Amino acid sequence: MFNDILNYNDKLSSATYRKWLSDFADSKRVYPQIIELDPTTNCMLACPECISAELLNGKSIPKEIMYSMIDNFSEHNVKGLIFIGGGEPLMYPRFGSLLNYAASKGLKNGITTNGVLIDKYLESIAKNAAWVRVSVDSSNASSFQIARPNRVPNVFDRIINGMRELAKIKTGLLGYSFLLLETRGFSNAKELYDAASLAKEIGCDYFEYKPMVDGMHFLTKYSDEFLNTVWEMQDKMKTLETDDFKIMMPQSMEMYRKDNLNQPKNYHECPLIKLRSLVTPTGVYPCPYKRGQLKYSLGNIDENNDFYSLFDKSGVYEHLDPSRDCQFYCIRNDINEFLFNLLSGDIKVDELPVSSIKDVFV
Numbered sequence: 001m002f003n004d005i006l007n008y009n010d011k012l013s014s015a016t017y018r019k020w021l022s023d024f025a026d027s028k029r030v031y032p033q034i035i036e037l038d039p040t041t042n043c044m045l046a047c048p049e050c051i052s053a054e055l056l057n058g059k060s061i062p063k064e065i066m067y068s069m070i071d072n073f074s075e076h077n078v079k080g081l082i083f084i085g086g087g088e089p090l091m092y093p094r095f096g097s098l099l100n101y102a103a104s105k106g107l108k109n110g111i112t113t114n115g116v117l118i119d120k121y122l123e124s125i126a127k128n129a130a131w132v133r134v135s136v137d138s139s140n141a142s143s144f145q146i147a148r149p150n151r152v153p154n155v156f157d158r159i160i161n162g163m164r165e166l167a168k169i170k171t172g173l174l175g176y177s178f179l180l181l182e183t184r185g186f187s188n189a190k191e192l193y194d195a196a197s198l199a200k201e202i203g204c205d206y207f208e209y210k211p212m213v214d215g216m217h218f219l220t221k222y223s224d225e226f227l228n229t230v231w232e233m234q235d236k237m238k239t240l241e242t243d244d245f246k247i248m249m250p251q252s253m254e255m256y257r258k259d260n261l262n263q264p265k266n267y268h269e270c271p272l273i274k275l276r277s278l279v280t281p282t283g284v285y286p287c288p289y290k291r292g293q294l295k296y297s298l299g300n301i302d303e304n305n306d307f308y309s310l311f312d313k314s315g316v317y318e319h320l321d322p323s324r325d326c327q328f329y330c331i332r333n334d335i336n337e338f339l340f341n342l343l344s345g346d347i348k349v350d351e352l353p354v355s356s357i358k359d360v361f362v
């Protein structure tokens with residue numbers, strides 16, 4: 001299961017996606033199967049490196065629009081929702097009821113959260129989330145306060161205790177996420193091993209670390225000293241692995257090993273737009289890399305809450321050109337390459353082995 005999480009092409013080759021793949025390969029109309037959803041742009045932390053800082057304007061998706069959208073997604077056979085931000089998703093009023101509702105409509109749910117409010121929605125999350133990834137980014141309370149300045153009392157302990165309680169009753173996966181910070185005279189690379197140990201001790205299924213990006217989504221450059229510490233820590237953290245606990249390094253970290261942080265693309269359309277989409281209180285966007293960039297907006301659900309008519313009318317597929325607009329590292333580049341091979345006939349859906357992966361989050 002763990003190794004499947006980042007294996008998007010294998011997930012797409014599962015029985016769940018056969019019809020979508022066939023229709024896509026035949027150039028029939030297809031719609032996004034995974035929706036990322038920013039329920040609110042509110043957040044209780046004030047992280048200086050937050051790439052969504054300019055989007056945090058206290059706006060939430062109105063309740064009636066939210067629930068009718070979820071009905072609409074369910075009717076269109078969407079496989080999964082990812083509650084995420086721009087904003088802290090658990091700050092959406094009565095988030096637990098929303099999660100229960102999405103699950104009752106047959107949608108699988110993933111949650112990316114800062115973890116502060118896990119304790120408030122413990123039972124609903126434990127029952128209805130296929131996965132929860134908590135951005136902790138530190139190994140102790142004092143470094144958390146530097147990494148994530150805030151006025152929430154005992155916030156680090158609250159997050160860790162919430163995760164510990166969730167681990168006891170969860171039905172999905174729980175991950176401890178760690179953003180590599182070398183900024184403002186602060187570095188957290190030396191904390192990696194302690195953070196991974198803590199993740200294991202409180203019952204997480206995996207520990208994931210990842211690099212920072214700038215406001216335009218280009219990977220941040222780190223000093224040689226910082227990276228050397230990361231590689232040392234990677235070896236040390238591997239000793240913590242068991243059948244039930246994994247250390248996960250995203251592909252973007254490989255870019256640092258190659259000393260090549262950009263990812264130029266030679267394709268001019270992004271097929272991924274037809275597989276995933278992002279809905280926020282301030283607009284619908286093709287992917288999180290384009291969050292808040294109005295020129296890529298598919299429209300606004302405040303003005304038209306029918307996601308599918310926005311999608312049909314939008315010209316973003318035609319005017320977004322990855323060779324020009326996405327020269328940074330995109331985690332879904334491999335899926336795009338795979339989809340282009342389907343369109344060209346180099347890969348044939350009928351001949352593609354059916355993977356047995358159950359995780360739908362492509």
Ligand code: SF4
Binds near residue numbers: 270286287
């Ligand atoms: S190629 Fe560009 S538009 Fe497509 S998913 Fe990646 S960043 Fe988004």
